[in-house]
Amino acid sequence: MDAILIALQDFLGDSGSAGILFMALAAAAAFALSMGLSAFIMGLVDPVRRRLGQLGLGSGERLTAAATMAESLSNFAAIVTPRSDRERQRIERLLIHAGYRSPSARTLYYGVKALAVMIPPIAVLLASPLLPKITTNQLMLYAAGAGYLGWISCSMWLDRQVATRQRALRAGFPDALDLLVVCVESGLGLAPALARVADELAVSHPALGEELALVNAEMRAGVERGAALKNLSERTGLEDIRGMTALLVQTMRFGTSIADALRVYSEEFRDKRTQAAEEQAAKIGTKMIFPLVLFLFPSFFLVVIGPAVIGLIDVFTKLAQ
Incomplete structure (x- = not known):
């Protein structure tokens, strides 16, 4: 705890108002994450909802784990859901091509994507006391890079699912x-x-x-x-x-x-x-050129020219003596 307080003091002292703003945003993200996880856990363990899902009551459809998770992540999904109808339709089409035809598939995808964007930067901020030599600018850069990796990882996963199917x-x-x-x-x-x-x-x-x-x-x-x-x-x-x-x-x-x-x-x-x-x-034939040049030809030249090179080295060594 002392290390975290010292790191926060150094952080605020170095960057001033920008650091305060950044820490406020990080605290808001952590609070939103904790509230979302709490809502998700409460939705899973709610006995009334679980019983209704087992009996098929309420909406008339069986509540599945995916639907419950999508409902819990709907607030996070709204953060990263694009405003363009064309982009939303493109994601829906990709989800259908990947085999996810559930009505809650898009909400679940965007909710997981929002968590993938928020969790890595928060993890970087929490791990900052372990790296005392890191500067504020580097910390912000690492946090932004972690969020970007979380963003593109979800898109890459969806593209891979579409290609596999x-x-x-x-x-x-x-x-x-x-x-x-x-x-x-x-x-x-x-x-x-x-x-x-x-x-x-x-x-x-x-x-x-x-x-x-x-x-x-x-x-x-x-x-x-x-x-x-x-x-x-x-x-x-x-x-x-x-x-x-x-x-x-x-x-x-x-x-x-x-x-x-x-x-x-x-x-x-x-x-x-x-x-x-x-x-x-x-x-x-064209594709074989690169492995031949990189792997086969060097070993071939080594076997063919290697003895001659060794003989020349011996001859010049004797002449030098």
């Missing part, structure tokens, strides 16, 4: 397309075919199976088939699935055979995959 969807799409062609050509309609493919992919490709099952559920709930297929392309964000859904919508609009259209698209998609593989293979 899209990679999983892309890996299962060829199998789903082939199974869909087989099911439609065997006489099944579009909705039963999607349901059968979703069941078959539930184990090998669960992400894509879930998306196809959701399309089938929307159709059975009364959503138009074209709208349900467009929702699939918007949820996944993949160009391949967008092309298939556009083809199916056009086929249903003009009344042509779905089986023939899927067969043609399957053949074109197979050719596209072959061309993509050939493109990747053609890039290998």
Whole structure:
């Protein structure tokens, strides 16, 4: 405690009013953090709320841990939520692409992002007594840098989740397309075919199976088939699935055979995959230049020229003697 008081006195003495303002902001952030954590903990341990969630009473929906956490973090989420509708829609689209379709997903994301921005600077301020030689400007710089790292870490995590899910969807799409062609050509309609493919992919490709099952559920709930297929392309964000859904919508609009259209698209998609593989293979030669130059060539020159260099050194040593 004495060390903290001495550090605070030095801090206020060095920076004057700027230091007082900075410490006031830090104290306000710490107070807001403590209030938010208290509200979050009280929301988790509230027996009435937990009982209502178990019985399904109140709002008529089961209260999940994510919804409770989002409700507790709503005040923090308001701090970093962008005012632009375009930016909010972009984040919502990324969350959907990552597989987070809950209504509270955006609030939970921004709440965690706000905590990630506030907690590291507070930790830096609390750890300042351990570094007595650090100056006020350096402390403010470190705190700002910690907050910035917390900000970009959340964005990087979301981008990584989107890339991981899209990679999983892309890996299962060829199998789903082939199974869909087989099911439609065997006489099944579009909705039963999607349901059968979703069941078959539930184990090998669960992400894509879930998306196809959701399309089938929307159709059975009364959503138009074209709208349900467009929702699939918007949820996944993949160009391949967008092309298939556009083809199916056009086929249903003009009344042509779905089986023939899927067969043609399957053949074109197979050719596209072959061309993509050939493109990747053609890039290998260029990509191998850097590891060859950095790792293989130095060791090769060392083995080939090393003995000659050692012999020359011995000869010049004898001549010098």
